[in-house]
Amino acid sequence: MAVRKPNISENGVYFCTFTCCHWLPLFEKTNAYDLVYKWFNYLQKHHHNIVGYIIMPNHLHLLIDYHFDGKSLNTIIGNGKRFLAYDIVQRLTEQKETEILKKLSEKVNPSDRKRGKIHHVFEDSFEMKICKSQEFLLQKLNYIHNNPCSGKWQLAKDTISYPHSSASFYDTGVQGVYSITSWMEINGND
Numbered sequence: 001m002a003v004r005k006p007n008i009s010e011n012g013v014y015f016c017t018f019t020c021c022h023w024l025p026l027f028e029k030t031n032a033y034d035l036v037y038k039w040f041n042y043l044q045k046h047h048h049n050i051v052g053y054i055i056m057p058n059h060l061h062l063l064i065d066y067h068f069d070g071k072s073l074n075t076i077i078g079n080g081k082r083f084l085a086y087d088i089v090q091r092l093t094e095q096k097e098t099e100i101l102k103k104l105s106e107k108v109n110p111s112d113r114k115r116g117k118i119h120h121v122f123e124d125s126f127e128m129k130i131c132k133s134q135e136f137l138l139q140k141l142n143y144i145h146n147n148p149c150s151g152k153w154q155l156a157k158d159t160i161s162y163p164h165s166s167a168s169f170y171d172t173g174v175q176g177v178y179s180i181t182s183w184m185e186i187n188g189n190d
Contacts, residue, residue, distance in 0.1 A: 007072035008128060013051055013186060015140040016062045016077055018126035021107050024100060025057035026121065030091035032084065033164050036060060037178050039080045048076070049181035051137075054144040055164040056153070061144040063137065065186050077126055085121035137183055141170065 008014070020026040027033060033055050040050050049065035066073050092101050107120035131137035145167035148155035156162035160171045168176040 007074050008066075008130075009068045009072050010130065011067050013063055013065050013131040013137055013183065014073060015129045015131060015137075016064060016073075016126060017059060018077065018081055019059040019123045021104055021120050021122055023058050024103070026088050026092075026100075027055055027060070028057035029097070029100070030088050030095070032088050032091065033177075035084050035087050036164075039084060040178060043076070043080075046076075049186065050166075050178070051181055051183045051186060052141045052144060052166045052170070053164075053178070053180070054147050054162070054166070056147055057155075061140075061147065063131070063140060063144070063183070065181065073128060077128070081122045081126070085119065088121050089119050134183075141166075141183070145170065 027036070036053075036055050040053070043064065044050065046069055047067045050062070051065050052061075052063035054061050064073075066076070071079075089101070089104070092104075101119065104119040104121055108117050109120075112120075129136075129140075131140060145159045145165060147153065148162040148165065149157070149159055159165070159167040163177050166176060166178070166180045168174060169180055169182070
């Protein structure tokens with residue numbers, strides 16, 4: 001059973017991470033990057049700024065300037081995961097990815113299955129940490145931007161070459177695939 005995090009309703013910049021079920025490369029497999037950008041648009045429409053991000057094949061890191069609007073950050077992330085999951089399953093179905101769909105179905109727990117849930121697309125837990133200092137925020141930006149060039153990934157020759165990231169904006173000043181709000185424009189940072 002997943003451990004419940006306290007509901008977050010304090011305004012601020014948060015580092016958030018969530019992962020595809022079984023660490024499967026579902027974002028890549030379904031080319032779901034556009035779905036994430038659509039979700040980012042929804043967040044911005046509701047006055048939450050995207051400060052930094054990277055969409056990896058099987059997980060997402062996000063720095064979000066969250067403003068309480070009646071919904072906790074937990075709810076906003078949970079809803080985002082749910083809507084992304086629906087569209088990812090639809091794409092997997094269209095691609096006839098029966099083995100992946102079977103794995104996602106097997107992960108559904110009995111109580112969720114009774115409520116009609118068919119597939120479990122994302123791991124239950126997700127990380128949320130408030131960036132209380134400029135130093136911590138920059139540490140997280142550096143970490144996410146280096147993700148595609150580090151360890152096993154090697155998805156790009158350098159941080160700005162990976163398209164699904166805010167790295168190019170911070171390194172060159174030119175907005176990438178998705179336009180973000182610089183952390184320097186956010187009030188309240190040291």
